[in-house]
Amino acid sequence: MNVNWITAYNRLFKIINTVGDCYYSGSAFIQLAQQVDDSIPNYNQYIQLRKQQGKSTSRKEFYWDIINKLEEPQKFQLFRLFIEALEQNAKDEIDGVRSVVFGGGSAVPTTIIPQNLWSSEKLNSSLKDIDKAIDAQQFNRAVTLAYTCLEGLYKAYVRENIPDQVNVTSLIPLSKLVKNDISAKLAAKGNFPQEIVNTLTTLTNGIANSRNSFSESHFDKDANKWLAMYARDLTNSIGRLLLHFV
Numbered sequence: 001m002n003v004n005w006i007t008a009y010n011r012l013f014k015i016i017n018t019v020g021d022c023y024y025s026g027s028a029f030i031q032l033a034q035q036v037d038d039s040i041p042n043y044n045q046y047i048q049l050r051k052q053q054g055k056s057t058s059r060k061e062f063y064w065d066i067i068n069k070l071e072e073p074q075k076f077q078l079f080r081l082f083i084e085a086l087e088q089n090a091k092d093e094i095d096g097v098r099s100v101v102f103g104g105g106s107a108v109p110t111t112i113i114p115q116n117l118w119s120s121e122k123l124n125s126s127l128k129d130i131d132k133a134i135d136a137q138q139f140n141r142a143v144t145l146a147y148t149c150l151e152g153l154y155k156a157y158v159r160e161n162i163p164d165q166v167n168v169t170s171l172i173p174l175s176k177l178v179k180n181d182i183s184a185k186l187a188a189k190g191n192f193p194q195e196i197v198n199t200l201t202t203l204t205n206g207i208a209n210s211r212n213s214f215s216e217s218h219f220d221k222d223a224n225k226w227l228a229m230y231a232r233d234l235t236n237s238i239g240r241l242l243l244h245f246v
Contacts (some may be wrong), residue, residue: 005075008100009064012082014093017059021089026059031136032081033066036074038132040066076101085141123239126152130232134225142228146235147171147211150204153242154178161245175204182245200241203234 016024024032027043034040041049050057055065067075079101087094126149133142154174158165165177179200186192210231 003075003101005067006064008079008097009067011093011097011100012079013060013063015086015090015097016082022086026062029059029063030066032085032138033070033078035081035132035136035138036077037070081141120243123149123153123236123243127232127236127239130228130235134228134232137225139225139228143207143211143231146207146228146231149235150175150207150238153239157181157242157245171208172201172205175201178242182242185245200238203238207231207234 015022016029026047030040030043030046040046046062047057050062056062067078070078079097083094083098083101126145130142130145130149133139133145151171151174154171154177155166155169157178158168158174162177162181168174168177179197182200183192183194183197186197210227
């Protein structure tokens with residue numbers, strides 16, 4: 001599908017140039033773009049470079065220049081990020097952007113739940129996405145990515161080890177299924193620290209509640225950096241534990 005990126009950008013800019021919840025300053029735009037291309041300089045460096053090159057420093061001009069220089073897959077990824085961040089506050093307008101970029105369908109999620117078993121590589125890739133969001137100070141997004149990563153891990157585990165429960169899709173019930181299955185496996189081998197396995201549901205519940213209260217999907221409040229980093233570390237710990245049993 002050939003995308004008219006100029007049309008897509010013009011529609012996007014109308015949204016992010018409107019004062020309010022959807023407004024993106026120059027630094028905020030660059031921080032989001034750095035998630036798909038970490039070679040982009042920070043805002044001050046970028047503006048200084050444009051001045052040295054005699055280029056316009058107007059937001060509409062340099063936003064487009066950043067997008068236009070991205071590779072095609074990076075353009076899609078950046079627009080996915082904007083769609084996810086803006087659709088709660090500008091649904092009708094963002095649907096117009098989506099129709100140009102994705103033909104009216106839903107944008108493919110930036111973190112895809114795998115259909116097969118997870119591996120260390122897949123977990124590390126998801127953790128890198130969370131780290132990029134934290135580095136770009138997109139703390140709400142980092143919490144959402146942690147939630148999505150756990151969802152993928154649990155669903156993959158259930159598909160492989162408890163196939164008769166694949167209809168379960170909610171995160172907390174999934175964590176309970178996984179906890180009980182791991183407990184049964186360990187109990188068959190002898191004594192084990194049940195309290196450690198029980199933390200699966202406790203930690204998962206904490207991440208789920210944090211996502212529901214602070215994530216970009218709900219916009220109630222802004223998650224702080226400490227929360228995003230803690231959610232990331234908990235996700236890593238849970239993921240490493242599960243990988244011992246898959």
